[in-house]
Amino acid sequence: MACPEFEMSVAAWLEGQLPAGEREAVERHLIGCVECRAFAEAFRHLDAELVRAVKAPKLSADFAARLRQRIDAEPPAVVAARRAELKRRLQAEYEAGLARMQRRFHSFGAVLDVLASGCLLAGAATAAVVNAPRLLQFLPANLRGLPDPTLVVSAVVGAVFLLAGGIAAWRTRGRVGSWV
Amino acid sequence: MEDDIRERLAAQQYREAFELLVERFKDKVFRLAFSMLRDPAAAEDMAQDIFLKVWKALPGYHGAASVSTWLYTIARNTCLTELKRRAARLTVSLQAPELEGAVDAIPAMQTSDPESGAGMDTHAMLDRLPDKYRRVVTLFYLEQKSYEEVSAMLGLPLGTVKTFLFRAKKELLRIASRRPMTAALA
Numbered sequence: 001m002a003c004p005e006f007e008m009s010v011a012a013w014l015e016g017q018l019p020a021g022e023r024e025a026v027e028r029h030l031i032g033c034v035e036c037r038a039f040a041e042a043f044r045h046l047d048a049e050l051v052r053a054v055k056a057p058k059l060s061a062d063f064a065a066r067l068r069q070r071i072d073a074e075p076p077a078v079v080a081a082r083r084a085e086l087k088r089r090l091q092a093e094y095e096a097g098l099a100r101m102q103r104r105f106h107s108f109g110a111v112l113d114v115l116a117s118g119c120l121l122a123g124a125a126t127a128a129v130v131n132a133p134r135l136l137q138f139l140p141a142n143l144r145g146l147p148d149p150t151l152v153v154s155a156v157v158g159a160v161f162l163l164a165g166g167i168a169a170w171r172t173r174g175r176v177g178s179w180v
Numbered sequence: 181m182e183d184d185i186r187e188r189l190a191a192q193q194y195r196e197a198f199e200l201l202v203e204r205f206k207d208k209v210f211r212l213a214f215s216m217l218r219d220p221a222a223a224e225d226m227a228q229d230i231f232l233k234v235w236k237a238l239p240g241y242h243g244a245a246s247v248s249t250w251l252y253t254i255a256r257n258t259c260l261t262e263l264k265r266r267a268a269r270l271t272v273s274l275q276a277p278e279l280e281g282a283v284d285a286i287p288a289m290q291t292s293d294p295e296s297g298a299g300m301d302t303h304a305m306l307d308r309l310p311d312k313y314r315r316v317v318t319l320f321y322l323e324q325k326s327y328e329e330v331s332a333m334l335g336l337p338l339g340t341v342k343t344f345l346f347r348a349k350k351e352l353l354r355i356a357s358r359r360p361m362t363a364a365l366a
């Protein structure tokens with residue numbers, strides 16, 4: 001076993017990969033350390049053995065010719081290039097269309113906002129006008145029982161419109177923001 | 181070394197670019213495939229498939245990576261897909277008890293003369309290394325001991341190549357020290 005702090009340097013030293021200063025340090029250590037000398041010797045042996053044993057096999061002489069034959073049977077790269085270009089253009093058009101649609105959604109949400117606010121205001125006004133006298137007159141009684149149906153309906157319809165408009169506007173705005 | 185290929189690609193002269201690519205890289209791609217598949221015939225078939233893929237993909241190359249980096253990535257991925265396919269097939273066949281010999285069907289290193297005992301032993305030792313170490317060692321010696329080439333071909337940082345190589349050699353020495361036949365290595 002080599003000294004753990006030296007074994008990697010010894011391997012690098014064998015490959016001639018050490019800068020001058022480190023090289024001298026390793027060589028000084030090797031003079032005094034039998035273990036590291038044995039390790040270096042084993043490493044050098046292994047290297048020589050691997051050089052001898054690991055040989056690249058040869059590619060067949062007709063490799064390129066065979067490849068050419070297969071290429072000729074394939075649709076030429078140029079056709080593929082045109083197809084890729086067409087695909088890119090279609091993708092771009094699709095994305096532009098999608099962005100347009102998102103913008104339209106956005107305006108639709110704004111319309112809904114206005115509509116909902118209007119409905120709520122109108123509902124509230126109607127309810128106020130219709131119920132004001134009775135409300136003022138029977139306020140304590142109404143607090144114990146159910147409120148007037150007209151008031152409930154107009155408030156609910158107004159709230160639903162406001163909510164729907166708000167959600168639509170919020171969602172499209174978020175998406176348009178990420179697209180633009 | 182890649183400028184002429186890049187120029188032809190930019191001019192959409194795919195056929196000319198491809199011819200240059202094959203001429204310059206066919207041996208490298210073959211050796212890379214061999215280091216991964218460990219069988220010359222399979223590596224040559226694989227190299228054909230790799231270049232066919234490259235041919236189809238050429239118009240999509242837009243010069244983000246260097247040509248060789250791009251080519252080696254396609255080569256490695258094609259080999260890895262083949263290895264996964266083989267592993268899946270092996271798993272299936274091992275489930276049938278009468279096919280227990282299927283393990284022997286995995287091609288081993290066939291690089292040197294089978295008559296030479298010492299060579300056989302080195303290959304047997306290489307077979308016992310983890311894949312990632314064996315690939316680095318094999319390619320390192322196939323590529324005239326160039327750390328840079330191994331790094332480019334396997335897509336590993338230079339430091340990783342050096343570390344793997346060192347660990348692989350230590351492991352080989354450990355394996356050798358347990359084998360009386362290879363006492364010369366220990």
Ligand SMILES: [Zn+2]
Nearest residue numbers: 003006033036
């Ligand atoms: Zn030492």
